[in-house]
Amino acid sequence: MMTDERARTIGLNEALFREVNERIHEVGEDIDAVEDEPQLELLCECGDPNCTDPIIIAPSEYERVRSDAALFIVAEGHVAPDVEVVVADRPGYQVVRKRSGAPEDLAEATDPR
Amino acid sequence: MRRETVARPAGLRPSPPDAMGFSTSSREQSFSVATRNERREENQRTFQRANERLHDVVEGRLPEDKPVPFLCECADLECRERVEVGLTQWEDVAEQTNLFLIVAGHPRTDGETIVDTLGPYEIVQKSDGGDGGR
Numbered sequence: 009m010m011t012d013e014r015a016r017t018i019g020l021n022e023a024l025f026r027e028v029n030e031r032i033h034e035v036g037e038d039i040d041a042v043e044d045e046p047q048l049e050l051l052c053e054c055g056d057p058n059c060t061d062p063i064i065i066a067p068s069e070y071e072r073v074r075s076d077a078a079l080f081i082v083a084e085g086h087v088a089p090d091v092e093v094v095v096a097d098r099p100g101y102q103v104v105r106k107r108s109g110a111p112e113d114l115a116e117a118t119d120p121r
Numbered sequence: 122m123r124r125e126t127v128a129r130p131a132g133l134r135p136s137p138p139d140a141m142g143f144s145t146s147s148r149e150q151s152f153s154v155a156t157r158n159e160r161r162e163e164n165q166r167t168f169q170r171a172n173e174r175l176h177d178v179v180e181g182r183l184p185e186d187k188p189v190p191f192l193c194e195c196a197d198l199e200c201r202e203r204v205e206v207g208l209t210q211w212e213d214v215a216e217q218t219n220l221f222l223i224v225a226g227h228p229r230t231d232g233e234t235i236v237d238t239l240g241p242y243e244i245v246q247k248s249d250g251g252d253g254g255r
Contacts, residue, residue, distance in 0.1 A: 020198050021167065027201055028171050031190045032178050051174050057167045060174065120201065 012110065015091050018055030019111055022080050023118035025053040029063075029081075030120045033070065052101070054086035061086070063101045077119035078106040161196035161230045162247075165221055168194040176211060185209050195227035202227070204242050214239070219247045 029050040036048060048070055052061040061083035065073075073079045080092070081101050087094055091111040096103035106112040172191045179189060188205040202224045204211075214222045220236070223229070225243045237244040 024167065024171055024192075024198070025174075028175050028192070031175060031192075031203075035179055035183060035187070035189060049178055051178070057170055062178075118199075118201075 015111060016114065018088050018091055019106075019114040020118070021055045021057050022053050023115065024057075025051050025059075026080060026118075027120050029053060029070075030074070033067075036067075050081070052083040052086055053080040054082040055088050055091075056086070059083070059086065065098075065101065069098070073103055074121060076105075077116045077121070078112050080104050080106070080115070158231050161228070164196050164198040165194050165230065167198065168192045168200075169215075169221070172211070172215070176208065176215070180208060183208065191222070193224045193227055194221040195223040196230050197228050200224075200227060206239060206242070210239060214244055221245050221247075 032050055033048060046066070047064050048067055050063045050065060050070070052059050052063055054061075063081050063083065065081060070081075073081055079095070080103070082104055083101055084097075087102060087104055090107075092104040092106050094102050095105045106115040172194065175189065175191060183189065186207045186209075189208060189211065191204045191206065191211055193200050193202040193204050204222050204224060206222070211222065214220050221229075221233070221244070222239065223243050223245055225238070225241055227243075229245050230247070232248040233245045234248065235243045236246045
């Protein structure tokens with residue numbers, strides 16, 4: 009069983025990489041101005057701070073995920089089952105929803121939108 | 122302030138709690154401070170790694186002088202303030218592995234000193250020459 013502190017650390021790491029992805033998305037307009045980019049190249053939002061896996065995602069899909077503070081995008085197999093459940097399988101990544109309670113509360117508290 | 126729960130070396134008994142219910146031996150306090158500082162250093166390394174990823178994704182795809190919203194590399198893992206500098210400016214700091222770029226006044230780890238400023242930001246240096254995870 010995962011400790012509360014461990015779960016919180018995972019949640020904060022995931023929230024951190026969600027924040028980084030938001031910043032990549034923010035500068036994406038300038039990237040689009042430099043080159044034609046039909047897809048966003050973002051980062052896995054899993055709880056491992058050493059993860060370097062990229063996530064290739066359509067901007068419209070990314071917006072759908074970001075519209076719900078409890079949703080995160082992670083590389084296949086990077087799910088932390090104690091704090092989240094897979095709600096969608098996509099090519100190259102999965103969408104996970106934070107479990108209700110502390111994981112969801114933390115996700116909402118750190119939502120950059 | 123919540124006390125840290127730390128692994129206790131064999132043979133070290135906890136001191137009786139004080140009126141607030143905390144153990145107060147100086148040995149325990151030193152463990153607590155060390156753990157807190159280690160955690161703050163790890164927070165900074167986490168921010169550095171995140172900024173490395175951000176840098177790698179946008180490198181070569183943005184004008185050099187376009188400000189990039191990097192993360193403040195302070196010691197507070199919940200900090201989400203921005204350090205908006207150009208890629209080259211960030212690289213100049215990042216290439217020196219014991220330097221961190223933070224919003225002025227944000228928390229640092231013990232022993233870090235401000236060695237320069239970059240606009241409204243501070244460049245802080247770890248005194249132990251740690252590689253900062255880069």
